Amino acid sequence: MAVAPGGFSRYASQPVAQGSSPSLANAPAGNSRTLVDVIRALEGASTEMVERAKTIFFPGDPAERVYLIRRGAVRLSRVYESGEEITVALLRENSLFGVLSLLTGHRSDRFYHAVAFTRVEMITAPAVSVRQAIEDDSGVGLLLLQGLSSRILQTETMIETLTHRDMSSRLVSFLLVLCRDFGVPGDQGITIDLRLSHQAIAEAIGSTRVTITRLLGDLRSAGLVEIDRKKITVLDPIALAKRFN
Structure with missing residues (x-):
């Protein structure tokens, strides 16, 4: 090649x-x-x-x-x-x-x-x-x-997303941007039509893979997101936005 x-x-x-x-x-x-x-x-x-x-x-x-x-x-x-x-x-x-x-x-x-x-x-x-x-x-x-x-x-x-010093808020803001730009509505919520590794997300928002794994786990436990084969589905974008606010 x-x-x-x-x-x-x-x-x-x-x-x-x-x-x-x-x-x-x-x-x-x-x-x-x-x-x-x-x-x-x-x-x-x-x-x-x-x-x-x-x-x-x-x-x-x-x-x-x-x-x-x-x-x-x-x-x-x-x-x-x-x-x-x-x-x-x-x-x-x-x-x-x-x-x-x-x-x-x-x-x-x-x-x-x-x-x-x-x-x-x-x-x-x-x-x-x-x-x-x-x-x-x-x-x-x-x-x-x-x-x-x-x-x-x-x-x-x-730039607005990255101004948030709290990494949890930064991640939520980033997920909402991805929903807007790459989201596909479905019965369960909005699926981000990208295969995203935790490392790729970390690099995009200036974090670490370990931190992103932990924060996504928290969102998953809260019933706000699901992850299947590196595709993230935001189950309730309004609830996720309220968590961000």
Whole structure:
């Protein structure tokens, strides 16, 4: 298996068909276009698969491409000189990231550490193609702005979650965010459609695996959550929110 630049293993890389161009000739016309259509039609775009826990890019890597998640979740974090790593966003399907190069030029370095929180399918395109598409079509810029607005809201939510010093409150807040972004309603409650290890949760909210195991056990004993094969079901989101408050 080949290891691709940027530190992650690509299980598939599917370039768009030859003839695609920054003018988006292959994208649907009119208001029916989506951000997926736009990114996929760009020159140099490709579809890539990233295994869980693999790095997509490290801080300091050249900011040369833009990414759009099709399936799965990506964790963005900031690494500080002390070695501490703080999650700034947990991105879901249709989230756009890696956009620094659109602001400061393709020679910029990455600020964040991007890791596949689950197995991820994403579309990636050269930043130069994205910039050209924006110059050619203002509608592309609007779609990108909408995507970035969603990303900003996700980041603000994660920052709010991590402001809680009490780890129990932080975990409950995180579970409620996951219910909103990845939840699937069912007869028993809302199932978070991610396979989450205790270690992955701990890394996301700045805790330890031992602490997360204990706190999830407390929530389970209180009849608020169930865990089956690493999938968490929040049995009563309202009661869980009241516990948080």
